[in-house]
Amino acid sequence: MEYLNLFVKSVFIDNMIFAYFLGMCSFLAVSKNVKTATGLGIAVTFVILITLPVNYLLDKYVLSAGALSWIGPDFAGIDLSFLSFIIFIAVIAAITQIVEMVVEKFSPSLYSSLGIFLPLIAVNCAVMGASLFMQERAYASVGEATVYALGSGLGWFLAIVAMAAIREKLAYSNVPKPLKGLGITFIMTGLMGMAFMAFMGIQL
Amino acid sequence: MDKEIYKKPLFLTNPVTVLVLGICSSLAVTVQMKGACIMGLSVMIVTGFSSLFASLLRNGIPNRIRIIVQLVIVALFVILIDQFLKAYMYDLSKSLSVYVGLIITNCIIMGRIEAFALGNKPWPSFVDGIANGFGYAMILIVLSFFRELLGSGTIFSIKVIPQSWYDAGYMNNGLMILPPMALILIGVIVWIQRSIQKDLQEK
Amino acid sequence: MNTNSNTYTVIYATVLVVVVAAVLAYVSFTLAPAQEANRQNEVRTQLLASVGIQDVKNAKEAYDKYFTESFLVNSLGEKVDGDAFAVAMNLKGQNDKIRVGRPENATLPVFICTFDDGSKAQVFAAYGAGLWGPIWGYISVDAADMNTVKGAVFDHKGETPGLGAEIAQPWFRENFVGKKIFEGEEFTSVKVVKGGAAADDTHGVDAITGGTITSRALENTLAKWLGIYLPYIQAQKSQVSSCCAHECCGHCGDACACEGEGEGDACGNCCEAADSACCHSAEGGCCGKCKTENSEEVK
Numbered sequence: 169m170e171y172l173n174l175f176v177k178s179v180f181i182d183n184m185i186f187a188y189f190l191g192m193c194s195f196l197a198v199s200k201n202v203k204t205a206t207g208l209g210i211a212v213t214f215v216i217l218i219t220l221p222v223n224y225l226l227d228k229y230v231l232s233a234g235a236l237s238w239i240g241p242d243f244a245g246i247d248l249s250f251l252s253f254i255i256f257i258a259v260i261a262a263i264t265q266i267v268e269m270v271v272e273k274f275s276p277s278l279y280s281s282l283g284i285f286l287p288l289i290a291v292n293c294a295v296m297g298a299s300l301f302m303q304e305r306a307y308a309s310v311g312e313a314t315v316y317a318l319g320s321g322l323g324w325f326l327a328i329v330a331m332a333a334i335r336e337k338l339a340y341s342n343v344p345k346p347l348k349g350l351g352i353t354f355i356m357t358g359l360m361g362m363a364f365m366a367f368m369g370i371q372l
Numbered sequence: 373m374d375k376e377i378y379k380k381p382l383f384l385t386n387p388v389t390v391l392v393l394g395i396c397s398s399l400a401v402t403v404q405m406k407g408a409c410i411m412g413l414s415v416m417i418v419t420g421f422s423s424l425f426a427s428l429l430r431n432g433i434p435n436r437i438r439i440i441v442q443l444v445i446v447a448l449f450v451i452l453i454d455q456f457l458k459a460y461m462y463d464l465s466k467s468l469s470v471y472v473g474l475i476i477t478n479c480i481i482m483g484r485i486e487a488f489a490l491g492n493k494p495w496p497s498f499v500d501g502i503a504n505g506f507g508y509a510m511i512l513i514v515l516s517f518f519r520e521l522l523g524s525g526t527i528f529s530i531k532v533i534p535q536s537w538y539d540a541g542y543m544n545n546g547l548m549i550l551p552p553m554a555l556i557l558i559g560v561i562v563w564i565q566r567s568i569q570k571d572l573q574e575k
Numbered sequence: 576m577n578t579n580s581n582t583y584t585v586i587y588a589t590v591l592v593v594v595v596a597a598v599l600a601y602v603s604f605t606l607a608p609a610q611e612a613n614r615q616n617e618v619r620t621q622l623l624a625s626v627g628i629q630d631v632k633n634a635k636e637a638y639d640k641y642f643t644e645s646f647l648v649n650s651l652g653e654k655v656d657g658d659a660f661a662v663a664m665n666l667k668g669q670n671d672k673i674r675v676g677r678p679e680n681a682t683l684p685v686f687i688c689t690f691d692d693g694s695k696a697q698v699f700a701a702y703g704a705g706l707w708g709p710i711w712g713y714i715s716v717d718a719a720d721m722n723t724v725k726g727a728v729f730d731h732k733g734e735t736p737g738l739g740a741e742i743a744q745p746w747f748r749e750n751f752v753g754k755k756i757f758e759g760e761e762f763t764s765v766k767v768v769k770g771g772a773a774a775d776d777t778h779g780v781d782a783i784t785g786g787t788i789t790s791r792a793l794e795n796t797l798a799k800w801l802g803i804y805l806p807y808i809q810a811q812k813s814q815v816s817s818c819c820a821h822e823c824c825g826h827c828g829d830a831c832a833c834e835g836e837g838e839g840d841a842c843g844n845c846c847e848a849a850d851s852a853c854c855h856s857a858e859g860g861c862c863g864k865c866k867t868e869n870s871e872e873v874k
Contacts, residue, residue, distance in 0.1 A: 187551050188551070189395060189555070193394070193395065193479040197392065250451060250602075253450060253451050253454070253473050254444065254451065257447055258444075261440050291482050292477065293478070295477075297470060297474055300470035306708050345566075346563050346564075346565075347562075350562050351562040354555050355555070357552075357555045359552065362550075365552070431578075433587070434583055434584040434587050436579065436584060458610045462616075462617070
């Protein structure tokens with residue numbers, strides 16, 4: 169029940185895009201059609217899902233204050249938490265590289281349509297943000313961290329696919345010229361964010 | 373040196389409203405002007421110095437680990453800033469929480485290193501970084517000005533809306549504090565900018 | 576030089592990592608004392624706020640001035656050796672013991688605050704899981720009766736702004752002032768009542784609208800931690816209330832004022848003192864007119 173609660177919260181209420189604006193760059197750039205958006209969404213979800221448990225374990229057993237005490241009592245006083253940003257980003261970059269190679273091998277069409285944005289998952293704020301939020305909120309177990317990872321990944325996926333669907337339709341509407349493209353996308357994201365705020369009342 | 377390097381990023385190629393970079397990490401810090409200013413300043417320092425160092429190292433970086441090297445340079449400066457804030461501006465570092473760490477993944481920094489610093493001499497790269505950081509800070513400050521003024525009736529936490537207004541029935545717009553309004557305000561800024569500079573309009 | 580060769584790449588990466596790590600280690604080492612001082616001051620500020628002392632300029636000075644005593648207690652109510660402040664800096668460590676079902680191993684900090692007028696309050700800590708991450712806080716109880724809450728302060732790591740995060744706001748914690756953690760002899764803790772506590776509810780405070788899960792988590796956390804403190808609190812309570820074991824006002828420490836001096840009360844000798852101090856005296860002789868809700872019918 170606790171897991172389900174956490175999952176629903178991280179998909180809808182603490183949505184990476186609508187509540188924290190994380191991963192906006194690729195969100196705005198790749199949400200022009202549903203197919204690529206789906207591909208990127210899946211890739212991001214996948215990267216978050218793998219990096220988060222890894223980073224969780226690193227944080228718990230290597231980085232945080234006193235985390236090294238499992239080696240021996242002499243190590244209990246060591247606090248490496250100042251290295252966490254750099255370790256997290258290194259893990260993310262490495263895993264992104266692997267995902268990139270896998271996508272290139274198994275789906276060259278997706279690879280070419282995602283283009284530059286595949287390597288850029290490494291600097292996708294949603295991925296890094298998920299790791300930092302995980303550290304900040306001090307989840308109790310790997311299980312919780314994994315559920316949170318899945319939830320926030322799917323939340324991002326949901327947001328970008330929904331936005332792509334709207335933008336496909338929007339191509340046929342008569343938007344004021346200066347607002348076309350970027351401007352209207354920002355405003356729509358804001359409006360969708362307001363709609364998502366309705367989920368805040370959910371209690372599980 | 374070409375003046376365009378530091379003039380352009382402020383308006384014509386503003387990283388946020390034109391290049392659509394770096395929106396990710398930082399809209400959430402625009403609820404209050406103080407946070408926005410520190411965030412803007414931090415990003416300026418990081419963009420400036422990481423561009424400088426990336427440019428200094430540009431001939432030696434092995435191509436295959438280029439991205440990682442860039443990330444390490446950026447992360448170095450971000451951690452320095454984070455440690456500094458924790459030591460001397462503790463309250464602020466708490467309220468910025470994870471967003472300081474997220475400067476690492478701020479696309480402006482990586483974008484400027486890739487697009488400019490790796491192909492230019494150190495000094496222009498530094499100026500380019502600072503100017504882009506400033507263009508970014510400018511948007512943050514404009515946004516936070518409106519959000520704090522209309523949302524809490526304060527500027528830099530100092531009350532500016534007179535009590536008599538409240539007595540007469542004026543109310544703070546709570547919506548301004550919530551995340552969606554930041555996006556809508558940016559949309560409006562883009563709208564205004566593109567109304568003035570027609571060549572930026574999308575077909 | 577071939578910048579694409581394997582050897583070069585490996586050497587480059589190694590040198591880079593070593594240089595960066597050295598710089599970071601140095602900076603982190605130099606700034607560590609200042610960061611540690613900040614974290615300590617934060618705990619001090621919260622402890623001060625929990626007894627109602629706010630907006631102090633120098634948290635360390637004020638803390639040293641007001642907090643005259645601090646010690647650790649175990650779940651049997653016995654004092655144990657240890658640095659209470661260090662434990663307060665890392666409540667999570669104690670919570671880990673409680674969470675795995677070993678509350679008997681926990682040693683919880685108690686802080687005793689002496690106010691300018693000589694009255695005292697005892698401060699207890701609490702730490703638990705909120706909706707998103709940990710929530711923690713300190714609750715202070717009037718040392719004169721070990722029942723009335725003097726104040727409370729709460730903090731959180733990542734509760735929803737505007738909803739659960741409101742537990743850190745002054746309006747919420749001011750609700751706690753004056754509440755009772757005991758009903759008669761029975762431990763009740765402080766409940767968080769959804770939809771608003773009744774005006775005469777001495778054990779309940781208003782829950783946060785929309786922040787029900789955080790509110791409930793806070794209530795559970797308080798009950799759990801105060802439950803571990805309970806043997807200690809009860810021992811203290813029986814000490815202060817034994818002096819009040821007389822027929823009229825058994826509720827020692829309730830706002831208790833004498834009135835009608837010289838009217839020939841059952842034990843008029845007290846009322847000349849014209850203050851409530853008699854309720855704490857070991858003699859226990861007291862007037863029949865202590866003005867409390869509970870004493871009305873005893874008159």
